[in-house]
Amino acid sequence: MPIRIPDDLPASSILKSENIFTMSESRASHQNIRPLRVLILNLMPKKIETETQLMRLLSNTPLQVDIELLRVDARASRNTPQKHLDKFYGDFERIKEKKWDGFIITGAPLGTIPFEDVYYWEKFTEIVEWSKHNVTSTLFLCWSAQAALKIFYDLEKVTRDDKLSGIFAHQTHHHQHPLVRGFDDEFWAPLSRYAEFNSDEIKKHTDLAVFADAPEAGVYLAASPDCKQVYITGHPEYDAHTLNSEYIRDLEEDLEPIxxxxxxxxxxxxxxxxxxxxxxxxxxxxxxxxxxxxxxxxYDLSV
Incomplete structure (x- = not known):
């Protein structure tokens, strides 16, 4: 089954060229199916690239999924055309009265910045708190996973001196759980973060189940007992070239990346x-x- 996205969203033509089944809003409106409603809060600078990566993964199930894109505020972006943001991204005030099946909050290039210095921290906290009562399950990626751990469990931000960047081998735990059903005992995943996710600290100070971790990288995948909050500390959505683009960017900014x-x-x-x-x-x-x-x-989200 397809994901349903706006007819003229840039991701639509890209996914169609990859033979991924997408459905235009105009066609989907004639189907008598209750699709899943998934909200994406995109905090990444290159929003078109990130939304395409996420939609590519969301399309790989038999389920029909309606996607709606959300921004944290209306500030201009240096990496995404304002016309694209105004046309495809909504504000929180417009969607907060609705219920949602799923919610994805992306990472953000804010690894070395204290939470209280993030200009949208107050609004971000409001959105995360709202998700507890208005979303069936929320997926937090990378920076947003660290931020959510602070909001929900008051875990202090721990920042590495050097950026953890590359492809790391992770070990799978609790194989019987549906979230990791079909996982190999060991799998590779991209990481790109300054955040530290210590397995022992998370197990000691939260009720989260840790489903995957790595000795040198810490927790990769964890979830609350009811899976209403799922934490991924890496970027399984990344394309093959994404880490290369980030590495070149960091070189150009004289960050001396490893x-x-x-x-x-x-x-x-x-x-x-x-x-x-x-x-x-x-x-x-x-x-x-x-x-x-x-x-x-x-089935009825309003209940």
Whole structure:
């Protein structure tokens, strides 16, 4: 089944060229199906790229999904045309009276900035608190996972001296749980963060189940007992070139980045990187959408 997105959203033509089943709003309006309603709060600078990556993963299930894009405020973006934002992104005030099946909050390039110095921290906190009562399951990615841990559990922000960047091998735990159903014992996933997610601290100070972690990288996947909040500390949605683009950006900004590990063939930045995490990313999003959203969300969201 397809995801339903606006007819002229840039992601639509990209996904169609990849033979991914998308459905225009005009066609979907004639189907008598109750699709899942998924909201995406996109905090990433290159919003078109990020929304395409997420929709690619959300399309890989038998479920029909309606996508709505949300922004945290109306400030201009240096990396996304204002016309695109005004046309496809809504404000929180417009959607907060509705109920949602699923909610994805992306990461943000704010790893070294204290939460209280993030200009939209107050609004972000309001949205996260709102999600507890108005969303069946929320998926927090990377920076937003760290921020949500602060909001829900008062876990202090711990920042690494150097950026954790590359493709890391993670171990799967609790194989019987639906969220990791079908996972290999070990899988690869992209990380790009300054945030520290210590397994022992999270197990000690929260009620979260840790489903995947790595010795050098800490927790990768965790969830509340009812899976209403799911935390991914990496980026399974990334394309093969995304870490390369971030590495070049950091070089240009004189941040002296470390070469992403396990990423470039032979650790040669002139070699073309290959994606080794697509199957994991698709399975993770399919499991979340099926078991944490579809299987438990009410048919009538207003109830």
């Amino acid at each position: 070469l992403p590990v396990n990423y470039y063939p032979n650790d040669d930045k002139n070699e073309k990187p290959r994606a080794t995490w697509r199957s994991h990313g698709n399975l993770l999003y399919s499991n979340w959408l099926n078991y944490c959203v579809y299987q438990v969300t009410p």
